[in-house]
Amino acid sequence: MDLEKLTELVIELEVDDIADAVKEALNEGKDAFDILNSLTKGMDEVGRRYEEKEYYLTELVLAGETMKEAFAILKPVLAAADKAEDNVKIIIATVKGDNHDIGKNILGSLLLSSGFEIHDLGMDVDENTIIEKVKETGATIVALSTLLTMTVEHIRVVHEALKAAGLRNKVKLIVGGAPLNMELAKKLGADDFADDAVDGVKHIKSLAGIE
Numbered sequence: 001m002d003l004e005k006l007t008e009l010v011i012e013l014e015v016d017d018i019a020d021a022v023k024e025a026l027n028e029g030k031d032a033f034d035i036l037n038s039l040t041k042g043m044d045e046v047g048r049r050y051e052e053k054e055y056y057l058t059e060l061v062l063a064g065e066t067m068k069e070a071f072a073i074l075k076p077v078l079a080a081a082d083k084a085e086d087n088v089k090i091i092i093a094t095v096k097g098d099n100h101d102i103g104k105n106i107l108g109s110l111l112l113s114s115g116f117e118i119h120d121l122g123m124d125v126d127e128n129t130i131i132e133k134v135k136e137t138g139a140t141i142v143a144l145s146t147l148l149t150m151t152v153e154h155i156r157v158v159h160e161a162l163k164a165a166g167l168r169n170k171v172k173l174i175v176g177g178a179p180l181n182m183e184l185a186k187k188l189g190a191d192d193f194a195d196d197a198v199d200g201v202k203h204i205k206s207l208a209g210i211e
């Protein structure tokens, strides 16, 4: 199973075949992170086709389903042996108004397999829900995802709400998602940004003072 073929299966929205294809690639000894990369490449192309109006909402939904099928197979394989980070609590969420959760879920799974304690609030999450969870869990890191240009401003809302609640100096705020970059992230009040979930884990380890 070529990695290019996996990219193609995502682009062609082969939701029924993707799980077997990922299994086959793993059985051949392909690296799980390389597989994840190929799948994400496919999602990028789906996004491009949507933008060009070659694909419509139905295709976006199917692409999401395809990615979820694939990730269900990859998830246990990505699990690392190192469980040293289990005292660090992290809240993850997709911001208010945004219903994209595939990237957030990948980040959550990688963090979980790195041994962090994860509290996943889901998607379309408002600032009050985040504040309550920080208070309840004593989490020291909040990781927010947003894929829509329209919703990036909600990062600032969370930053301000944490400040108003007297919690901003107790938590590190890291954000990710396609419309963001480090400069914008900082402008919106975040402490850090990472391009992808693998890098996100590295950044979070550094924010938590590990490594």
Ligand code: B12
Binding pocket: 040, 043, 044, 045, 046, 047, 048, 050, 051, 057, 060, 061, 063, 064, 067, 097, 098, 099, 100, 101, 102, 103, 104, 106, 107, 143, 144, 145, 146, 147, 148, 149, 150, 174, 175, 176, 177, 178, 179, 193, 194, 195, 196, 197, 198, 199, 200, 201
């Ligand atoms: C699948 C998809 C959907 C699915 C989502 C299913 C789901 N459960 O998530 C559905 C069909 C619901 C959907 C809906 C819409 N979508 Co949509 N969608 C996509 C698509 C094709 C893929 C997103 C995805 O899952 N990518 C794969 C994952 C793995 O990548 P990722 O999310 O970027 O995450 C990675 C990194 O960004 C990073 N990361 C992500 N979060 C975080 C957080 C932290 C802390 C860190 C460190 C890292 C990190 O790590 C991840 C893994 O490496 C994108 C196109 C694209 N290429 O992004 C459009 C896209 C995001 N959608 C778009 C649009 C416009 C919409 C709709 C408004 C369409 C409509 N007219 O209704 C709605 C919005 C609904 C809403 N309120 O949210 C636009 C956004 C344009 C913009 N800039 O605002 C895009 C870019 C398509 C396009 N090119 O036009 N969508």
